[in-house]
Amino acid sequence: MSDAETVSVYNTRADSYNELVSRDTPDQDLQAFLDAVAPGGHVMDLGCGPGNSAAMMRDAGLSVDAVDASSGMVRVAREKYGIDARLATFDDITGTDLYDGVWANFSLxxxxxxxxxxxxxxIKAALKPGGVFHIGTKLGSDEMRDSIGRMYSYYEADELLGLLKDAGFAPRAPRFGRDKGLSGEMADFIVVLSDA
Known part of the structure; x- marks a missing residue:
């Protein structure tokens, strides 16, 4: 079930979030994902936010199923990027062998x-054999709200890699970094691309 307060924050700040995260060209993580997905593949952007990444996937020739729990984000994705995004939560992930890739960039x-x-x-079930899964999350060990009310689950690197392996994924080498988010707070993060 989605956290109502978190969704409300994204609904009210969808336009400002778009300004914060949108870019004209893929960053290194999205480029690695694009390079790993079969040409012309079918992908899910899980928690697509304002749709900028989904647009770059589309422009790279992929078929994109973009979903988000925030109606504000779905609106921006449709209006700003022409992405046919739809409302859906993590609990709505169903099906088997549907996608060549799943992109969950700081959504899960x-x-x-x-x-x-x-x-x-x-997600593992929804991926086709040979598919890839990208996840980005913040580093830490707690579950808590940030200063603007969003609920977060933080993971240590070994914990996240263990969860991925337990789900049947083969994680590649993680990338670590530090960045400022919508709340203005700096946070350490980890991104991992895994093979299904």
Whole structure:
């Protein structure tokens, strides 16, 4: 189940979030994902936000299923980028062998730790053999709200890699960094591309 307060924050700040995260060319993580997905492949942008990444995937020749729990984000994705995004939560991930790739860039960190294994299992099932999964999350060990009310689950690197392996993924080398988010707070993060 989506956290209502987190969704409300994204609904009211969708336009400013778009200004914060949107770019004209893929960053290194999106480029690695694009390079790993089969040409012309079908991908899911899980927690697509304002749709900028989905637009770059589309422009790279991929078929994109863009979903987000925030109606504000879905609106921006449609109006700003022409992405046919739809409202959906992590619990709506169903099906088997549907996608060549799933992109969950700093979205699944809003799921509870208790729910993460279930979500990862659903993503693994939805990926075709040979598919890839990208996840980005913040580093830490707690579950808490940030200064603007969004709920976060933080993961240590070994914890996240263990969850991915337990779900049947083969994680590649993680990338670590530090950046400022919508709240204005600096945070350490980890991104991992895994083979299904």
């Amino acid at each position: 960190l809003h799921a509870t730790k208790a729910d993460m294994p279930r979500h990862l299992a659903a």
